[in-house]
Amino acid sequence: MISAIECQLALLQGDATEASRLLEQRLADLRRFGMKAYIPQGLYLLAQARQQAGRESDALAYLREARELATAIGSRWMEWRILTALSSLSSQ
DSSP states (O other): OHHHHHHHHHTTTOOHHHHHHHHHHHHHHHHTTTGGGHHHHHHHHHHHHHHTOHHHHHHHHHHHHHHHHHHHHHOOOHHHHHHHHHHHHTOO
């Protein structure tokens, strides 16, 4: 399974295409194995990759899904990070 670190590295290197590819694969694996606790983080990172690629509407959709899941599983830390990103993206 692809680690979140690999995905974040691609983002930090400015490779939104590679980051998106890795994150989509990671999310598919997380869903397949029922690892719900990590899905909000994956969606959050995928939103960052989409935003980096200039696809703000996709980024908003992923952030909204991430927020819904983070709230459902009680992941307050991710929820606050997601809310911050939503606020920032919405104000642009």
